[in-house]
Each structure stands twice: as C-alpha cells, then as structure tokens.
Amino acid sequence: MLSRRVLETEQKALEINLDERIYGAFAEIGAGQEVARHFFQVGAAAGTIAKTMSAYDKTVSDEVYGPEPKGRYVCEARLYKMLNHEYSLMEGRLRNLRPAQNFFAFADTVSALNFTKTIKGDGWLGLRFQLRPDAPPNDLALHVRMLDQDNRLQQQAVGILGVNLIYGCFRYHNHPEMLLQSLMDNLHGRVMIDMVRLNGPDFQQVDNRLICLWLVKNGLSDVAIFGPDGNSLHASEFLYRKSILIARGSYRPPTLVQQDMIRHAYAQFRREANVDADKTFFLTEITLDNLRADGELNERDFMDRVEILCALHETVILSNCVQHNKLIAYFGEYKVQRIGLAMGARKLQNIIRETYLNSPDNLLGAFGETFLRNVRFYIYPARQEGSPELLTAQTIEVPQAIRFLYHYLLENRNIVDMEVFNPDILHIYHKKVLKMILQSEPEWEQQVPDDVADIIRKKGLFGYRAQRVEEF
Numbered sequence: 001m002l003s004r005r006v007l008e009t010e011q012k013a014l015e016i017n018l019d020e021r022i023y024g025a026f027a028e029i030g031a032g033q034e035v036a037r038h039f040f041q042v043g044a045a046a047g048t049i050a051k052t053m054s055a056y057d058k059t060v061s062d063e064v065y066g067p068e069p070k071g072r073y074v075c076e077a078r079l080y081k082m083l084n085h086e087y088s089l090m091e092g093r094l095r096n097l098r099p100a101q102n103f104f105a106f107a108d109t110v111s112a113l114n115f116t117k118t119i120k121g122d123g124w125l126g127l128r129f130q131l132r133p134d135a136p137p138n139d140l141a142l143h144v145r146m147l148d149q150d151n152r153l154q155q156q157a158v159g160i161l162g163v164n165l166i167y168g169c170f171r172y173h174n175h176p177e178m179l180l181q182s183l184m185d186n187l188h189g190r191v192m193i194d195m196v197r198l199n200g201p202d203f204q205q206v207d208n209r210l211i212c213l214w215l216v217k218n219g220l221s222d223v224a225i226f227g228p229d230g231n232s233l234h235a236s237e238f239l240y241r242k243s244i245l246i247a248r249g250s251y252r253p254p255t256l257v258q259q260d261m262i263r264h265a266y267a268q269f270r271r272e273a274n275v276d277a278d279k280t281f282f283l284t285e286i287t288l289d290n291l292r293a294d295g296e297l298n299e300r301d302f303m304d305r306v307e308i309l310c311a312l313h314e315t316v317i318l319s320n321c322v323q324h325n326k327l328i329a330y331f332g333e334y335k336v337q338r339i340g341l342a343m344g345a346r347k348l349q350n351i352i353r354e355t356y357l358n359s360p361d362n363l364l365g366a367f368g369e370t371f372l373r374n375v376r377f378y379i380y381p382a383r384q385e386g387s388p389e390l391l392t393a394q395t396i397e398v399p400q401a402i403r404f405l406y407h408y409l410l411e412n413r414n415i416v417d418m419e420v421f422n423p424d425i426l427h428i429y430h431k432k433v434l435k436m437i438l439q440s441e442p443e444w445e446q447q448v449p450d451d452v453a454d455i456i457r458k459k460g461l462f463g464y465r466a467q468r469v470e471e472f
Contacts, residue, residue, distance in 0.1 A: 004178060006185050009160050010042050012167040017044040022170060023094070024104030025051040025086045029061060029073065030123065031110040031155045035162030050094060051086075074111045076237050079124040079141060082107035087128045087137060103137070104129040106166060112146065112154040120333075121146035121154045122236075125162055129169050131202050138200025140169055142183070143234045145192040145333075157190045176206050177214045184220060194221035195234040208232045209306050210299065212318050216288050217297060222320045223330050225283070226306075228313045235334040239281055243338035244331065245269045245378075246317065248285040248347075250293070251305045253462060254312070254452050255433055256425045257344075261380040264420040265342035268378060275338050284309055285317040285327070304461040311455050324351065325369040332372075342378045345391040348415070349398075352406065356399050367405055371414040380418050383426045390426070393417045438463045 007015075016022055017039055026036040026049065036052040039045045055061035058073065065081040072078075086105035094103070110123030126141040144161060146154040164183045172179040176198065183193055196211050208231050212224035225233045247262050262282070270277040286305060291297050309316050321327035328339055355367060371377075379393040389395065393415050398406045409415045428447045436444035437456065445453045456464050 004172075004182070006182075007167075009038060009163050009186055012163050012185075013038040014042040014044065016163075016167060016170065017042060017048045019170070020047060021100075021102050022048060022104065023050055023090075023098060023101040024048065024106065024129070025090055026053070027082050027086050027105070027107045028052075028054050029056065029078070029082070029109040031108075031112045031158045034155050034159030035106060035108065035166075038159055038163050050090060074109050074123055076124055076141065076143070076234065078109045079107055079126045082109065083126050083128045083139065083141075100133055102130040102133055102170075104166070104169075106162060108158065108162060110144075110158050112158070113149070113151045115151075121148070121151075123158065125158075125165055127165055127169050129166075131170075131173060136201050138169075138173075138198070138202050140165065141195075141197045142193055143195040143236070145194060146190070147192060148190055153190070157187060160186055161191060161193075173202060176203070176211065177218070180211065180214050180220060181218050184218075192221050194223055195225070195232050196220075197232040207303070209303070209310075209316075213299065213302055216318050216320050219320075222326060224318045225315065226318075227315050228310045230306075230310055233315065235331060235336075239331070239334055239336055241335050241337055242279045242281050243269070243275045243340070244281045244283060244336055245340040245342060246283050246285050246327070247342040248287065250290050250430055251284065251286060251309055252301070252430060252434055253305075253437070253448055253456060254308060255428050255430050255448050256422075257380075257428045258430070259449050260422045260425060261342055261344070261418070264418055265340070265378040265380070268416075268419055269340040269342075269376075272338070272376075279337070281315070283317050284314045285319060287322060288318070288320045289322050301462075304459075307459060307461060308452055308455050312451065323354075323370075328370065328372065328375055337374065339372075339375045340378055341375070342380065344380050345382045345393065345396055348377060348379050348393060349391075349396040352396070352398055352402070356402050367402075367409070371409050375414065377415045378418055379415060380421055381423075381426065390423075434462060 028035060033052060033054050039048055055064050061073065065085055068075065068078055083105050086107060090103045090105060105128045108123055108125040111119050111121065113119060113121045122145045124141065124143055126139065128137045128139050130137050146157055148154045148157060161183065164185050168179040168182040172182055180196060193215065196215060197208055198206055198211060209226050212226050212232055215221050215224045225235065227233050245266050249258055266282050269275060270280050291302055306316055319327055324341065331339060355370065381390040381392045384391050393410065394417065433444050433447050456462060
C-alpha cells in the first residue's frame with residue numbers, strides 16, 4: 001500500500017476548486033448544504049461548482065426527482081434518482097460549452113439526529129464522475145451511520161465525508177483501497193461507513209467483494225454485505241422488517257455438514273410460529289477473525305471462499321463481530337423482526353464459555369445482550385470422541401456458575417436443537433477436507449456437495465489447481 005498524506009478538509013476542497021479539469025453539481029437533501037458549503041468557503045468555487053440545490057421539502061423533492069413508492073427519502077433509490085437527474089442536466093446544458101472538463105454530480109440524502117433522538121442519524125452519499133471528458137462516468141455510492149450525539153456535529157461530519165468522497169474519487173481512483181481509507185480522514189470515531197459500491201468503466205477490474213473486505217479490514221465498519229452477484233448491499237434496503245437466519249462459518253470449503261445444517265436450520269426457522277415465512281432471508285457470515293486464523297489476512301483465500309458462496313447464490317456478511325451480540329445489535333438497527341443463528345454444538349459451547357470468562361461480573365448483562373427475545377440459536381449436533389452420544393445443546397458442558405442461566409435459555413427457547421439432521425455425515429470436518437484438497441487426496445470430493453466440488457476443480461480454488469500442476 002502506498003503512503004499518503006492526510007490533508008485537512010479545507011485543503012482538499014481548495015485543491016479540487018483549483019483543478020480546472022473538474023466541474024459539477026451538488027444536490028443535498030436533509031442535513032443542509034454541508035458539502036457544497038466547504039467548497040464555497042475555501043474560495044475559487046466558480047471553477048468547480050455549476051449548481052447547488054437542496055430540495056428539502058418533500059413535495060419539492062418529488063417534483064424534481066419523482067416520488068418514492070415507499071415514502072422513504074433516505075434510501076439508495078433516492079440517491080440514484082438524484083445522481084441520474086443532476087448528471088443528465090450537466091451533460092445536456094454544459095457539455096458543448098465545456099468539452100474538455102470532467103463532469104461530476106454529487107448527491108446526498110441524510111437524516112441527522114432529531115430533537116427526540118428517535119432518529120440516530122444515517123444517510124446515502126454518492127458521486128457520479130468522469131476521469132476523462134470523452135468517457136462514460138463512474139459511480140461511487142455509500143451508506144453512512146453517524147455516531148456523534150449532536151445534530152450539529154452530525155451535519156459537520158456529513159460535510160467532511162462529502163469532501164473526502166469527491167477528493168478520493170479524483171485523486172485516489174488508481175488505488176481503490178486507499179480511496180476507501182481516505183473517506184475516514186478527520187472522521188475517525190464519528191461515522192461508520194457500512195456500504196460502498198464502486199462501478200464504472202474505470203473500475204471494471206475492481207471487485208466489490210474486495211471492497212467489502214477492505215471496509216471491515218480498515219475499520220470503516222464492523223459489517224459489510226454483498227449479494228450473489230458480488231455487488232455490495234445494505235441491510236436497510238433488503239432486510240427491513242424481515243426475519244433473518246445467519247450461519248457463521250469458515251466455508252473453507254463448504255462441506256456436506258454445513259449445507260445440511262443450513263438447509264434444515266432455515267426450514268425450522270421458517271416454521272416458527274412468530275416468523276412470517278414469506279418475509280425471511282438467509283445469510284452466510286465469515287468473520288475477519290476467521291480469515292486471519294492462519295496469520296495474515298489472505299485476499300486470495302477470501303476470494304476462494306466467496307467465489308463458492310456466490311456460485312451457490314448466497315448473500316454473504318463479512319464482519320468484525322467476534323462476539324455475536326455485536327452482529328445482533330447491528331441488525332437490530334434496521335428493524336429486523338427475528339434473528340436466528342445456526343451453528344454447531346461445539347461453537348455454542350465456546351460462546352457460552354467465552355461469555356462466562358469475559359464477563360464474570362456482569363453475566364446477566366452479557367447473556368442478555370446476546371440472547372434477546374427475538375434471537376434464537378439453532379444447534380447442529382457433533383460427534384464426541386470416544387462416546388456414542390452426540391454433543392447437542394442439551395449435553396454440552398456448561399460452567400457450574402452459569403448453569404441456571406443456561407437452563408433458563410433452553411427453557412425459554414433462546415437455544416434449540418435442530419429437529420432434523422443427517423447423522424451419517426457428522427464425521428466430516430472442514431479442516432480435514434481442506435487438507436485433503438491441498439494434498440490431492442480424492443476423498444475430499446465425497447465430503448462436499450457436488451456443485452462445490454465442481455467449482456473447486458474448475459476454478460482451482462484452495463490450492464487445487466496448483467497442486468495438480470506440480471504433479472506433472
């Protein structure tokens with residue numbers, strides 16, 4: 001990674017203003033004209049700004065950009081309507097007059113902290129921009145959560161972020177990870193950027209799944225999500241008021257055991273009396289901690305895992321939430337109705353032990369944060385070495401001091417055993433499967449689903465192709 005010097009917000013705005021190649025429009029809804037204000041205040045704005053506007057009234061906004069079917073104005077759809085409208089106006093009105101300039105349209109739709117603090121503050125920011133006057137534009141769109149507990153400070157943060165976004169797109173476009181890092185300049189601890197999507201002719205080689213990885217790795221967010229097509233997603237746009245089941249794992253590679261657990265846990269989850277089966281969604285999760293299990297984070301290893309998950313049509317969460325309560329709290333912000341977590345019995349045993357060891361003085365609080373009323377853990381059994389009995393939610397070892405709490409969770413059905421599972425595949429363990437792939441032992445193919453084996457062979461994942469080449 002190249003080094004860079006972190007500039008003050010005013011320096012960035014002035015540098016853009018003095019760049020004669022850049023010219024564009026600003027449209028801001030919600031938190032005022034905070035981004036455009038920086039460019040006006042530093043001077044020389046006439047060389048950069050063609051137009052600024054704030055369609056604050058909803059009726060006025062609808063007249064300009066069209067209505068939102070769901071009545072939500074702080075949303076991704078609104079952002080793209082604004083970018084489409086403003087960039088088209090730039091091209092239609094000014095291209096013949098300014099043929100040598102790179103046009104841009106900046107837009108944001110933001111809801112800052114309100115007086116009663118029922119709205120915590122979040123928004124969508126985006127930039128449509130050219131890097132060559134004769135080229136089609138690129139898009140960078142992001143979602144931000146504001147962390148300041150003051151409306152004025154949140155508005156200030158939006159202004160800084162907008163300047164960072166414009167500066168980064170024009171100055172760091174050749175280094176996408178550096179571009180992402182620059183978004184947090186002068187903002188650390190004040191915002192969380194939990195979705196970035198970068199598309200366009202100048203970024204065809206940039207994989208948005210890697211952008212999700214960079215977001216979490218560089219501390220911009222604890223959570224990033226992408227869909228089966230590899231594009232970045234945000235929970236507010238597709239999980240609002242739905243119930244979700246999450247399966248955390250290494251997926252290195254997905255085994256028959258994992259797929260059996262996922263299939264039956266999701267079916268059991270959808271049968272719950274308080275779950276609307278028509279409003280459910282399944283997500284797989286990989287943690288940053290898991291990606292670093294062998295030492296340094298390996299981007300190729302990450303891509304091998306997600307290549308398979310995307311091919312299996314899974315939506316993937318990448319998180320830095322080692323403790324489940326952080327992940328649960330994140331989705332709670334987006335009105336998720338019920339949360340199910342599918343995992344093996346050994347994983348549950350580790351969670352119980354870690355909660356006990358990490359919070360000995362506040363066990364009720366620690367368990368309360370994880371096992372909320374709308375959260376249920378679905379436990380897939382495991383074989384116990386030297387014993388014919390299976391390890392289940394009912395038989396795992398629990399420290400004596402918290403057995404009363406654990407039994408309460410069982411009785412309250414915060415933790416339930418899987419009703420259906422395949423006992424004939426419980427001997428399969430993903431680490432052994434990975435070792436067999438690396439050592440070219442053909443038995444691995446019988447321990448993963450057929451479509452997973454096909455993908456591994458065709459794309460040479462997890463060292464499969466390299467191992468075969470070395471044999472000749």
